Amino acid sequence: MQTVSIIGYPLGHSASPAIHNAAYEAMSLDARYEAWSVPLEELAGAIERLRGPGMLGMNVTVPYKQAVMPLLDEIDAAARAIGAVNTIVKREGRLVGHNTDAYGFMRSLREAGCDPAGMDALVLGVGGSERAVAYALAEAGARRIALAGRNPQRLEAAAVHLRNTAPRPVGVLQVPWEAAGDAALEAGLIVNCTPVGMKHTPEETASPLDASLLRPGVWVYDLVYNPLETVLLRQAREAGARPVRGLEMLVYQAIAAIELWTGREAPFDIMLSAALRALGLEE
The missing domain is CATH 3.40.50.10860 (Leucine Dehydrogenase, chain A, domain 1)
Incomplete structure (x- = not known):
């Protein structure tokens, strides 16, 4: 064996x-x-x-x-x-x-019905998991990827890394965390790469975005998979958006x-x- x-x-x-x-x-x-x-x-x-x-x-x-x-x-x-x-x-x-994280993300996104080609995407969090997500979105033909993070140094590093390594031309924006709401209103796809909403953490009952920023029809993907429906995904469902879980x-x-x-x-x-x-x- x-x-x-x-x-x-x-x-x-x-x-x-x-x-x-x-x-x-x-x-x-x-x-x-x-x-x-x-x-x-x-x-x-x-x-x-x-x-x-x-x-x-x-x-x-x-x-x-x-x-x-x-x-x-x-x-x-x-x-x-x-x-x-x-x-x-x-x-x-x-x-x-x-x-295989990039494949796993994109396969699950497409199976849910979302093709990000030509889309503006907002990626929340620059702790590391966003790199596979952003690469997959660029490879799939996203028009623009906005990276939002709390740490200015990490945000800068993540943006530079994506600009230097994206497999296809893509617009890359750096968004300070306090401006993530404005970016959310312009995005067709929002991806949470933060641990906010994860079970057994202090932020289990929190969401990385205010519910008022979620619009009908926008795709909302949460990498957090426990619980199956995070607060963010529940907010998306209630707003008429299109939630996609991370499991x-x-x-x-x-x-x-x-x-x-x-x-x-x-x-x-x-x-x-x-x-x-x-x-x-x-x-």
């Missing part, structure tokens, strides 16, 4: 083992998925373990999506442009870093990782059901 792991630190409750192991069972793969909480001083050793014959592949989560990059033999072009690796593939004895992104990025490791497509419905059970959520 081969092993797949997810590494991070500290690694709290993760739905990934349940999602992956449900897929492996359905696919009759002789593999198991484990969560490894790896302190920084053990990171290089964990990556080296992946080279062993008993390892099929590895996922990477915070805070190591950037830190693993110099430890790998090769970085996929998209992952390098995004500046983060969340999936490591073994290929002819080499460790290759990929990013499907988690599943689709896992599907992309499994395909990279095995060359086979994993079962979405089984993995989504496993995610809901693991998180104690109900449709």
Whole structure:
């Protein structure tokens, strides 16, 4: 039996083992998925373990999506442009870093019915997860991407990074957090990449935007997937906007990782059901 792991630190409750192991069972793969909480001083050793014959592949989560990059033999072009690796593939004895977050985001957005081509998008938060989102939006042909953040230095860095690495021409705006409301009124798509609204946090009952800024017809995507309907998504629904939850992104990025490791497509419905059970959520 081969092993797949997810590494991070500290690694709290993760739905990934349940999602992956449900897929492996359905696919009759002789593999198991484990969560490894790896302190920084053990990171290089964990990556080296992946080279062993008993390892099929590895996922990477915070805070190591950037830190693993110099430890790998090769970085996929998209992952390098995004500046983060969340999936490591073994290929002819080499460790290759990929990013499946961008795919997971865009696949789930399109499955919900939103094509961002030609659209003005507002991305809330510049803590790191916005890089895959912004890359995916640029690749899909968004007309303009406004990045909103509280930290001026991070906001500047995120905007410069996107301008330098976007796979297609796209307008990039830097929006101070206090001006995010004005940008929201001009956007056809709003994506929350902040942890605001996440269960078991001080901001669980909060929203990153005032409800009055959400208009009928605008797409509102929340990367937060627990609870299934965040305060932001509830506000969007009540405003007649088009809310899109983040759980499907988690599943689709896992599907992309499994395909990279095995060359086979994993079962979405089984993995989504496993995610809901693991998180104690109900449709």
